[in-house]
Amino acid sequence: xxxxxxxxxxxxxxxxxxxxxxxxxxxxxxxxxxxxxxxxxxxxxxxxxxxxxxxxxxxxxxxxxxxxxxxxxxxxxxxxxxxxxxxxxxxxxxxxxxxxxxxxxxxxxxxxxxxxxxxxxxxxxxxxxxxxxxxxxxxxxxxxxxxxxxxxxxxxxxxxxxxxxxxxxxxxxxxxxxxxxxxxxxxxxxxxxxxxxxxxxxxxxxxxxxxxxxxxxxxxxxxxxx
Amino acid sequence: xxxxxxxxxxxxxxxxxxxxxxxxxxxxxxxxxxxxxxxxxxxxxxxxxxxxxxxxxxxxxxxxxxxxxxxxxxxxxxxxxxxxxxxxxxxxxxxxxxxxxxxxxxxxxxxxxxxxxxxxxxxxxxxxxxxxxxxxxxxxxxxxxxxxxxxxxxxxxxxxxxxxxxxxxxxxxxxxxxxxxxxxxxxxxxxxxxxxxxxxxxxxxxxxxxxxxxxxxxxxxxxxxxxxxxxxxxxxxxxxxxxxxxxxxxxxxxxxxxxxxxxxxxxxxxxxxxxxxxxxxxxxxxxxxxxxxxxxxxxxxxxxx
Numbered sequence: 328x329x330x331x332x333x334x335x336x337x338x339x340x341x342x343x344x345x346x347x348x349x350x351x352x353x354x355x356x357x358x359x360x361x362x363x364x365x366x367x368x369x370x371x372x373x374x375x376x377x378x379x380x381x382x383x384x385x386x387x388x389x390x391x392x393x394x395x396x397x398x399x400x401x402x403x404x405x406x407x408x409x410x411x412x413x414x415x416x417x418x419x420x421x422x423x424x425x426x427x428x429x430x431x432x433x434x435x436x437x438x439x440x441x442x443x444x445x446x447x448x449x450x451x452x453x454x455x456x457x458x459x460x461x462x463x464x465x466x467x468x469x470x471x472x473x474x475x476x477x478x479x480x481x482x483x484x485x486x487x488x489x490x491x492x493x494x495x496x497x498x499x500x501x502x503x504x505x506x507x508x509x510x511x512x513x514x515x516x517x518x519x520x521x522x523x524x525x526x527x528x529x530x531x532x533x534x535x536x537x538x539x540x541x542x543x544x545x546x547x548x549x550x551x552x553x
Numbered sequence: 554x555x556x557x558x559x560x561x562x563x564x565x566x567x568x569x570x571x572x573x574x575x576x577x578x579x580x581x582x583x584x585x586x587x588x589x590x591x592x593x594x595x596x597x598x599x600x601x602x603x604x605x606x607x608x609x610x611x612x613x614x615x616x617x618x619x620x621x622x623x624x625x626x627x628x629x630x631x632x633x634x635x636x637x638x639x640x641x642x643x644x645x646x647x648x649x650x651x652x653x654x655x656x657x658x659x660x661x662x663x664x665x666x667x668x669x670x671x672x673x674x675x676x677x678x679x680x681x682x683x684x685x686x687x688x689x690x691x692x693x694x695x696x697x698x699x700x701x702x703x704x705x706x707x708x709x710x711x712x713x714x715x716x717x718x719x720x721x722x723x724x725x726x727x728x729x730x731x732x733x734x735x736x737x738x739x740x741x742x743x744x745x746x747x748x749x750x751x752x753x754x755x756x757x758x759x760x761x762x763x764x765x766x767x768x769x770x771x772x773x774x775x776x777x778x779x780x781x782x783x784x785x786x787x788x789x790x791x792x793x794x795x796x797x798x799x800x801x802x803x804x805x806x807x808x809x810x811x812x813x814x815x816x817x818x819x820x821x822x823x824x825x826x827x828x829x830x831x832x833x834x835x836x837x838x839x840x841x842x843x844x845x846x847x848x849x850x851x852x853x854x855x856x857x858x
Contacts, residue, residue, distance in 0.1 A: 406769070
């Protein structure tokens with residue numbers, strides 16, 4: 328599904344963010360990527376969504392070599408990879424429904440399709456009763472669920488969650504992780520970038536540990552080892 | 554799907570236009586001033602061209618013959634003159650026609666009318682009026698006519714070239730055009746900068762939306778589209794606002810312009826109405842292109858997709 332082959336990423340003048348990274352993530356896997364700040368976790372995600380290009384190496388997603396992906400193809404890639412962030416990235420002047428629908432509107436989907444898909448994904452994340460609320464009227468956990476709902480509208484094969492529980496308390500963290508597991512069970516590959524030791528240890532799924540831009544550990548049913 | 558996306562691009566553009574209404578109004582004001590300077594430049598060009606061509610039309614070489622000159626003699630001379638290079642037209646005015654024209658010209662002056670009546674017989678002779686194809690060819694035609702040695706029958710050869718007046722008009726109009734051109738270039742540059750800045754601010758204001766658009770896979774044109782459409786809206790509204798103001802103002806300006814150019818019978822309202830779509834179309838296309846160029850620079854510099 329996802330291949331990182333001999334990936335190096337160098338930022339000028341001489342910062343080596345990723346050093347000879349080799350990874351293979353299979354379809355339907357739930358993978359936690361852990362490591363201290365500045366170890367290259369976010370760089371890895373940026374390479375995956377083609378926000379950055381590697382200095383060397385090759386990246387293949389679903390059989391598609393995206394290493395030198397042309398700009399016009401990037402939107403097509405991004406519709407296949409859902410992304411959620413620590414800060415939710417919601418539009419404050421739009422309701423829950425509008426925030427989720429926005430992702431479909433900008434992709435040129437018809438109103439009929441939008442009206443069909445949005446309630447479905449909001450039901451998956453458990454927000455079908457709060458569709459008309461604005462982000463500021465929601466808790467942090469609920470806002471993150473809106474963000475997840477938005478990332479699901481294109482029915483992506485991969486969902487990347489970059490520190491999704493960074494701003495949440497333990498109860499909301501548990502709810503979000505449960506939701507990600509539920510999405511994973513529906514067949515979506517999950518890449519979870521996190522600092523949260525408890526979350527990683529409780530998951531008992533594959534754990535990739537980065538240190539100084541190098542993969543120092545890659546364990547099936549692993550634990551947070553740093 | 555394309556039409557749906559286009560409709561959404563327009564909706565986002567209008568939203569941005571309205572959300573930053575004060576910035577939009579300032580941008581439109583600058584565009585109104587640019588269109589104003591362009592219109593002034595166009596009208597000054599038209600007015601001076603009309604004035605110069607009107608004076609050029611009055612230029613001719615008139616050959617006045619003695620009253621008793623036979624018609625055949627004048628016709629012979631007319632035939633010879635018509636063979637001279639660059640003669641565009643030659644008119645034969647008989648003695649009777651010349652008298653009628655004279656009377657008509659001085660119809661308001663009873664003294665002259667009485668004097669002519671008292672003379673009894675026609676004191677005027679026939680006249681040949683020669684017109685050249687170009688102003689610059691009159692001297693050579695005049696020289697050719699003089700070579701025919703027609704002084705025995707021609708009482709007078711009159712050539713007033715109005716060169717001095719034309720030169721003065723062209724000098725003044727040249728200065729006005731230079732000033733108008735300078736004004737237009739200045740306003741064009743200001744417009745470019747203002748539109749550039751407005752789009753830049755628009756990108757800043759909408760940075761969160763732009764980031765989310767990128768994140769969820771909006772195409773590059775969908776992200777850039779609203780900003781381009783917004784810049785086109787400024788051009789369209791700027792042109793419309795100017796022409797509404799100008800249409801009201803023209804009623805007050807017209808009597809002044811018509812009075813000033815009484816000799817050339819120029820009516821500003823009828824000229825503007827007759828040529829409205831040409832002028833408006835030219836200005837609209839020019840402003841739209843200008844704004845697209847400016848916003849394209851702003852997008853290229855400040856919006857990485």
